[in-house]
Amino acid sequence: MSGYLKDGQWHEGWYDTGKTAGEFVRTNSKFRGWVTADGANGYRAEPGRYHLYVSLACPWAHRTLIARVLKGLEGAISVSVVEPVMTQGWSFSDALPDHLHGFQFLHQLYSAADPRYTGRILVPALWDKQTRTIVSNESSEILRMFNSAFAAFARNVVDLYPEALRPQIDEANAFVYDNINNGVYRCGFATEQAAYKHAFDRLFSALDRVEGNLGQRTWLADGEHATEADWRLFTTLLRFDAVYFGHFKCNRNRIEDFPHLSRYLRALYRTPGIAATVNMDHIKRHYYMSHAHINPTRIVPAGPRLKFMADAAD
Numbered sequence: 001m002s003g004y005l006k007d008g009q010w011h012e013g014w015y016d017t018g019k020t021a022g023e024f025v026r027t028n029s030k031f032r033g034w035v036t037a038d039g040a041n042g043y044r045a046e047p048g049r050y051h052l053y054v055s056l057a058c059p060w061a062h063r064t065l066i067a068r069v070l071k072g073l074e075g076a077i078s079v080s081v082v083e084p085v086m087t088q089g090w091s092f093s094d095a096l097p098d099h100l101h102g103f104q105f106l107h108q109l110y111s112a113a114d115p116r117y118t119g120r121i122l123v124p125a126l127w128d129k130q131t132r133t134i135v136s137n138e139s140s141e142i143l144r145m146f147n148s149a150f151a152a153f154a155r156n157v158v159d160l161y162p163e164a165l166r167p168q169i170d171e172a173n174a175f176v177y178d179n180i181n182n183g184v185y186r187c188g189f190a191t192e193q194a195a196y197k198h199a200f201d202r203l204f205s206a207l208d209r210v211e212g213n214l215g216q217r218t219w220l221a222d223g224e225h226a227t228e229a230d231w232r233l234f235t236t237l238l239r240f241d242a243v244y245f246g247h248f249k250c251n252r253n254r255i256e257d258f259p260h261l262s263r264y265l266r267a268l269y270r271t272p273g274i275a276a277t278v279n280m281d282h283i284k285r286h287y288y289m290s291h292a293h294i295n296p297t298r299i300v301p302a303g304p305r306l307k308f309m310a311d312a313a314d
């Protein structure tokens with residue numbers, strides 16, 4: 001099960017939707033430091049100094065793994081992956097260890113960063129070995145740091161947030177975050193019919209709109225290459241037919257039923273390096289086995305056969 005730390009102590013507990021008319025309200029990330037090339041904020045970009053904690057199931061953590069691979073930062077930033085099924089929240093095992101501290105649970109990392117930490121224990125978390133703290137646990141900001149601050153150690157020259165496209169990217173991000181990335185969670189974690197239906201309608205009208213846009217252009221921002229806006233949408237689309245459609249009841253259509261969105265999903269999935277960041281087993285086991293209030297039997301569905309992954313294996 002999931003839980004949180006209060007003054008550094010672990011407590012079991014889920015989000016309280018009783019106060020918000022059955023609506024799931026996401027909590028804010030609390031560690032908001034910034035790594036920069038010159039270290040002006042106390043965190044200088046240096047190879048080997050930072051360690052990224054992720055879940056391969058989590059769409060937010062997945063963005064940061066994608067940025068790390070696209071930039072070619074694998075040698076500069078090391079990674080530990082948590083077990084997909086939550087116990088005392090996110091945990092480690094012999095197969096998936098915490099390479100730095102040998103902790104059993106991710107909440108121990110949060111207590112190590114701040115012994116009085118109060119809040120949820122989220123992935124991703126970027127750990128600084130030098131000051132022994134979590135620099136950031138906000139995926140959108142970690143993604144930007146990987147894109148810019150670490151440029152000197154990046155093997156690939158790729159800009160996921162190019163200057164000229166920033167207004168378009170910012171607009172796409174805000175729309176996609178509210179309606180789609182977080183929209184699927186709002187459907188799945190709603191505890192009142194009206195809150196669910198509201199989130200469902202918003203989600204599918206947003207997908208209809210993106211489907212229309214992708215009929216006119218290749219990427220969300222009108223440039224030649226995919227940007228962070230596309231990768232942020234990708235991590236939700238990728239999980240949609242396997243998890244959100246069934247487990248989160250986002251079942252008006254599958255992504256496979258949208259011609260442009262499925263073309264787009266396949267193109268992003270086939271980008272070199274990306275398929276290796278996708279672990280459908282972790283994704284399915286995490287959602288179906290960690291949310292016992294939604295799926296009490298914890299049975300993980302055997303299907304569906306995902307066309308975009310099957311095609312890519314050809």
Ligand SMILES: N[C@@H](CCC(=O)N[C@@H](CS)C(=O)NCC(=O)O)C(=O)O
Nearest residue numbers: 002058060120121122123137138139
């Ligand atoms: N705004 C955060 C959200 C991260 C987040 O919600 N992560 C989820 C996994 S998908 C988590 O760790 N949840 C654990 C919990 O809520 O107890 C980000 O983008 O970094």
